[in-house]
Amino acid sequence: MIKEREVRRVKGGGPSEYEAQWEEITSGGTGGKYIVVSQGARINEFRYIRKKDGKQFKFEEDLEAWTEKGCEWNRK
Amino acid sequence: MRKTIYALVIVLMCMSSFALADTIKVINQRNEYGGTTNEITLSPTERSYEDGVETSRFHYDSNGKILKKEDFYTDHKQRETGTANIINYYDNNGKMVKKEEFYTDQKQRETGIEISRFYYESNGKIVKIEDYHTDQKQRETGVANTTNYIGSNGKKAKVEEFYTDQKQQKDRIEASRFYYDGTGKIVKREDFYPEKRQRDVNDFRCLKSIGVKTPVRLQFVFTAEDKPDVGYVIYQKGNRPIAVK
Numbered sequence: 001m002i003k004e005r006e007v008r009r010v011k012g013g014g015p016s017e018y019e020a021q022w023e024e025i026t027s028g029g030t031g032g033k034y035i036v037v038s039q040g041a042r043i044n045e046f047r048y049i050r051k052k053d054g055k056q057f058k059f060e061e062d063l064e065a066w067t068e069k070g071c072e073w074n075r076k
Numbered sequence: 077m078r079k080t081i082y083a084l085v086i087v088l089m090c091m092s093s094f095a096l097a098d099t100i101k102v103i104n105q106r107n108e109y110g111g112t113t114n115e116i117t118l119s120p121t122e123r124s125y126e127d128g129v130e131t132s133r134f135h136y137d138s139n140g141k142i143l144k145k146e147d148f149y150t151d152h153k154q155r156e157t158g159t160a161n162i163i164n165y166y167d168n169n170g171k172m173v174k175k176e177e178f179y180t181d182q183k184q185r186e187t188g189i190e191i192s193r194f195y196y197e198s199n200g201k202i203v204k205i206e207d208y209h210t211d212q213k214q215r216e217t218g219v220a221n222t223t224n225y226i227g228s229n230g231k232k233a234k235v236e237e238f239y240t241d242q243k244q245q246k247d248r249i250e251a252s253r254f255y256y257d258g259t260g261k262i263v264k265r266e267d268f269y270p271e272k273r274q275r276d277v278n279d280f281r282c283l284k285s286i287g288v289k290t291p292v293r294l295q296f297v298f299t300a301e302d303k304p305d306v307g308y309v310i311y312q313k314g315n316r317p318i319a320v321k
Contacts, residue, residue, distance in 0.1 A: 001306075001307075023320060024319070025318070025320065026318070031318070034296070040236070040250055042223065042236055057285050057288075058285065059292075061282065061283055062283055063233045064228060066255065070310075071282035071294075071295040071310075073312045
């Protein structure tokens, strides 16, 4: 994780919202960036910024793929 | 004399139907979306009133698109459903993306929930429900609010509980997350702590890209045991994990 900051403090007992930046480590040095905005256990936002052109890709949690052992994308 | 009485009856009928007619008024010329907000109060003879809606507020953007609608229910409907009023939110295509329900005092006492927020997918399916608890329930349970994530089978797949300040101070726990299998059984629990905000070793999330025709899927693994700020990403069609720091 290259950077993390508190972006929102929540009143009434809820956990604060944090934005973390993760950088890809590739053979050619550093690659794209992942921006993860989380609040406690919840991920409010997940973006990937491609290095070559700065294009952003938004993601959302894929709960159906979740298993205890890891993501399983091929089961139905 | 008889003619006078007839005339009087007709006048009274006209006056009474006028009094029962809908009233429409602009209550905000420039709302949060840049458009107007109109309020319609329905008369008891109107069909919507029979459906339980007494007053509606329509919030438009500057292009005249409706982005928010509030419905205030009649006493009868409030008693019947336990809901006092609702707010529906729409996207630019007119699809409802969120609904907020505000419960009556009676219902709040029964369930311990003040407000619920329902989030919808573009196909109209509910994907998430947030429940905000009453002060009484918060004192009893230590839970301030919960978020229920609904799977495609219509059952809850994950529940997050966010704890009150008091519980956080007492138990040093900020939030918990429960994962459910298809039968409704809890298969995993995660607890989150306010000081460290630590994640489990190898805490991972499954993600899919949105807004594209063919979604890209990946698994993001946040931490390694010895290096808390290092993780890796596995793409569904990738050859090997990509390290991230």
